Amino acid sequence: MAGIAVSTTINGDHVEYLCQPDEPLLDVLRDRLGLTGAKEGCGTGDCGACSIILDDRLVCSCLVLGAEAEGRRIETIEGMAHGDQLHPLQQKFLEHAALQCGICTPGFLIAAKDLLAKNPDPTEEEIRFGLAGNLCRCTGYDKIVRAVQDAVHVMKGA
Amino acid sequence: MNFDPRFSGRKFTSVGTRPVRPDGVDKVTGRARYGADFNMAGQLVGRVLRSPHAHAIIRKIDTSKAEKLPGVKAVITAKDLPDLTDGDAGMYDILDNCMARTKALYDGHAVAAVAAVDARTARQALKLIEVDYEILPHVTDVDLAMEHRAPLINDAIFTEGLEEKPVKPSNVTKRSQFGHGDVHQGFGHADFIVERSFKTEQTHQGYIEPHACVANVSSDGTADLWVCTQGHFVYRQHCAQLLGMEASKLRVTSSEIGGGFGGKTHVWAEPVALALSRKAGRPVKLVMTRDEVFRASGPTSATSIDVKIGARKDGTITAAQATLRYSAGPYAGSWAEIGAMTAFACYKLDNVETVGYEVLVNRPKTAAYRAPSAPMAAFAVESAVDELAKQIGIDPVDFRIKNAAQEGTRSSYGPVYGPIGIGPTLEAAKNHPHMKAKLGKNQGRGMACGFWFNFGGQTCVDLNIGMDGSVSLAVGTVDVGGSRASLSLVAAEELGIDYSQLKAIVADTSSLGYNDMTDGSRGTFSSSMATISAARNAIKILRERAAQMWDIAVDDVVWEQGHAVAKGDKHGNLGKLSLKEIALQSGKTGGPIAGHSELVADGAGVSFATHICDIEVDPETGSTRVIRYTVVQDAGKAVHPTYVEGQYQGGAAQGIGWALNEEYIYGKDGRLQNAGFLDYRIPVCSDLPMIDTQILEIPNPNHPYGVRGVGETSIVPPLAAIANAVSNAAGVRMTHIPMSPPRILAAIEAERGE
Numbered sequence: 001m002a003g004i005a006v007s008t009t010i011n012g013d014h015v016e017y018l019c020q021p022d023e024p025l026l027d028v029l030r031d032r033l034g035l036t037g038a039k040e041g042c043g044t045g046d047c048g049a050c051s052i053i054l055d056d057r058l059v060c061s062c063l064v065l066g067a068e069a070e071g072r073r074i075e076t077i078e079g080m081a082h083g084d085q086l087h088p089l090q091q092k093f094l095e096h097a098a099l100q101c102g103i104c105t106p107g108f109l110i111a112a113k114d115l116l117a118k119n120p121d122p123t124e125e126e127i128r129f130g131l132a133g134n135l136c137r138c139t140g141y142d143k144i145v146r147a148v149q150d151a152v153h154v155m156k157g158a
Numbered sequence: 159m160n161f162d163p164r165f166s167g168r169k170f171t172s173v174g175t176r177p178v179r180p181d182g183v184d185k186v187t188g189r190a191r192y193g194a195d196f197n198m199a200g201q202l203v204g205r206v207l208r209s210p211h212a213h214a215i216i217r218k219i220d221t222s223k224a225e226k227l228p229g230v231k232a233v234i235t236a237k238d239l240p241d242l243t244d245g246d247a248g249m250y251d252i253l254d255n256c257m258a259r260t261k262a263l264y265d266g267h268a269v270a271a272v273a274a275v276d277a278r279t280a281r282q283a284l285k286l287i288e289v290d291y292e293i294l295p296h297v298t299d300v301d302l303a304m305e306h307r308a309p310l311i312n313d314a315i316f317t318e319g320l321e322e323k324p325v326k327p328s329n330v331t332k333r334s335q336f337g338h339g340d341v342h343q344g345f346g347h348a349d350f351i352v353e354r355s356f357k358t359e360q361t362h363q364g365y366i367e368p369h370a371c372v373a374n375v376s377s378d379g380t381a382d383l384w385v386c387t388q389g390h391f392v393y394r395q396h397c398a399q400l401l402g403m404e405a406s407k408l409r410v411t412s413s414e415i416g417g418g419f420g421g422k423t424h425v426w427a428e429p430v431a432l433a434l435s436r437k438a439g440r441p442v443k444l445v446m447t448r449d450e451v452f453r454a455s456g457p458t459s460a461t462s463i464d465v466k467i468g469a470r471k472d473g474t475i476t477a478a479q480a481t482l483r484y485s486a487g488p489y490a491g492s493w494a495e496i497g498a499m500t501a502f503a504c505y506k507l508d509n510v511e512t513v514g515y516e517v518l519v520n521r522p523k524t525a526a527y528r529a530p531s532a533p534m535a536a537f538a539v540e541s542a543v544d545e546l547a548k549q550i551g552i553d554p555v556d557f558r559i560k561n562a563a564q565e566g567t568r569s570s571y572g573p574v575y576g577p578i579g580i581g582p583t584l585e586a587a588k589n590h591p592h593m594k595a596k597l598g599k600n601q602g603r604g605m606a607c608g609f610w611f612n613f614g615g616q617t618c619v620d621l622n623i624g625m626d627g628s629v630s631l632a633v634g635t636v637d638v639g640g641s642r643a644s645l646s647l648v649a650a651e652e653l654g655i656d657y658s659q660l661k662a663i664v665a666d667t668s669s670l671g672y673n674d675m676t677d678g679s680r681g682t683f684s685s686s687m688a689t690i691s692a693a694r695n696a697i698k699i700l701r702e703r704a705a706q707m708w709d710i711a712v713d714d715v716v717w718e719q720g721h722a723v724a725k726g727d728k729h730g731n732l733g734k735l736s737l738k739e740i741a742l743q744s745g746k747t748g749g750p751i752a753g754h755s756e757l758v759a760d761g762a763g764v765s766f767a768t769h770i771c772d773i774e775v776d777p778e779t780g781s782t783r784v785i786r787y788t789v790v791q792d793a794g795k796a797v798h799p800t801y802v803e804g805q806y807q808g809g810a811a812q813g814i815g816w817a818l819n820e821e822y823i824y825g826k827d828g829r830l831q832n833a834g835f836l837d838y839r840i841p842v843c844s845d846l847p848m849i850d851t852q853i854l855e856i857p858n859p860n861h862p863y864g865v866r867g868v869g870e871t872s873i874v875p876p877l878a879a880i881a882n883a884v885s886n887a888a889g890v891r892m893t894h895i896p897m898s899p900p901r902i903l904a905a906i907e908a909e910r911g912e
Contacts, residue, residue: 020278027277036195037188039416041366042448046835049366077188090186094178097800100639100808102185103192103367103416125844132844135835137364137417138639139804140811141843 008069011079019066026050028066037077037106048134051107052076058114077106088151098147100138107134112148161691165857165864172650176800177657179643190414193370193386194445202231202273204434204444205280207287209262209269212296212520212828223286229279232438235270239433242402251489253400255523256429263488264520265829266453273434273442296520296828300485301462303329303519311488311518329518331490336498336571337511344477344509348468352546356538358895359821360460363527364840367416368451373431374441383410388418388636389675394667400429411666412636420526421456423677452833458527459484459493463538473552475561477509478502486516487523496531499571501539503609504580506563510570520828529610529870533877540606540878555588579792579856580766587768592788602887605770608874612867613678614759618671619688621696623751627738632665634673635681640801647797648686652693654720671756679867684759690862696753703747704735761860767791769875773883780903788850794858794866806872807849813876815841821896
């Protein structure tokens, strides 16, 4: 089957690739582009481990086709830190031990970043519902919520 | 090796602090490499064909069409994994579970596998494999499987543990019994007796990372396996045995692991991936889909438990008895036995008897799930304990305190306890502000206790001191939730250096001696013991080198706060030498400095917890909401308290999911109906409140720092604590887990007589 040529922007860089018509964007990122930060936990949009931001919208990259990224702007976990400088959310996840196994962490960080972009000062309930599309099996979410709350505090002060 | 593991009270500098974990930055930047994040040149994609039938004879498998599909490089069936288990029944079951040999025993049982150039070709190839099944009657329910007329899953199984060997085969593989005293006499002295039957449904560990591996079998007879596992040394043993390799020729590297909870202690896909790679002559990556994870890996047992407890008016339990039936999947296990051991472990009982029945069903092979078998037994026992307290008219916490096991108590499963934390966790719970908080309308409070054995096991650690004075620590227990941080703290403590001077890694199977897997809450307990031992061995060498540099007797050199210090008046002018200063000279004083340790970490201290929770029940719909949750647990010594809290919170959250929502739902056809995260719903962020924790530290006498395992006990009390809370809120005793809205509503309506 002939591949589809796609031209897109990932973490600010211009990227071109060929993909199959039925190939999820997650597979393109992971298998073709080597961006393995987004994880496949389910492949059906239920776990959020593959979360990315597509044109300012939080999506599960397993539910987007690689071909749909044509002309769009993609943000992945690999683009969240600026060089050595971690994003406040990344820093606070570390300080609060908001990860145990860490497989869900890239998805949570992307989802939290998207949440704070839309609501810079969320209540605990808004954080909990804002992150309800991401599954974590290790932490019970307590330290994740606290890390986001602390990051909000830091980002407001910045 | 003269290592003394006994506890010695000391003041800690590093242990008990909360630094950032050494693998943290990679995990928040997406750079950490998990099972599916590794690739090799020329790698193929492996996929597994699975039985859609719960029970069927495999008459014939025709792979010829699949083999002809362009891009397919290997197709395997059970014939490609010949039986090399040499009469080892347990290994034979593992082999049969990896690839069905004569019968498919559950929906999802592997029957064939392919390796192809890409996923699309592999998927197509699976569709071209023709399997001729003869469908057999099946049974998926634990109670039905015990009936005489139930379909037999394995006609070579005759129940073990009976006084006489049975003449007929059965789905009951084993009967096991524990206890002491005379329960019949004990019940005769009781003023109150509660007798109840309980059921719990099957749940999955629910790790977010599916099983994944890359296998590379080389033509020179060696092989490499990259895999997410809780025990790469055990995987090596199992894979080598099943493939007829020498263990040393197979190097297994454990990737970062995206959750295991016991579910990654068993091989499933790895021998298949190795067999595919051997046949294709190329590396093969095999990653399970979520559907496969649910249908073929994991789950825990479904159970059916009868409990009878009697007590005197003064609140003294006079006798306790339980019959526990646990599903094992289609292969023999020890799940009911463990349940029977743990059931009454929290209590001091003169008369106690538990009987476990291990039952085969046409469901996936039961795997360990965090304190395996204990939560279900605790649910039944702690529910009955609550009900009995109510009948006597005594506060449920006071009732438990009165009957709690103590140091010197002979446990219900045999051993006599040393210093233990059940009493202190109960006292702490009793005094916790949560216990006094006001409840609202339709809200109920419940509490429950839990016990877990904790394990130690074979452990090996290398501690290498670099020429620059930095220290690398290589451990063999897979880090499932922050143990590299806790082990670094322990090494820093023992050496007297700063945490930042250390880097801990998990070494592969060719770089370190054998280690048991990370299970039984043993990771930090056993590897910290080996780390302390290795550090002390390194200190011995550091002292020798300092003595050499000073040209004095080694007995005159002591190690204090990261420095060699010359003791005695005659050496008063020598000052001290730091670890770094000694390391810088090591090339001239005898070469590299290292400390090693190989030991069996005996004496894992038993663990107890008490949980409190408040639940709101909507009487119109039966839906529930967790309002407040508190965990009190003994850690012995919390090495990194934040990660200890994390273990408490995570276990509680899994228990909440199990108690209220999660279950395997099988259709009449024996097929799993909810093999995905949409229909098998685990708790999400908006389902839970903050989970409060209180760490108690009752030192384990068998560990230098007093450490006990902390990973598992936290999932033991929740089912019961929540059941007690729901029962109090709804005004009706809940006996079937999960307490999903329809079950709660049905119970409320039955109580009202509707």
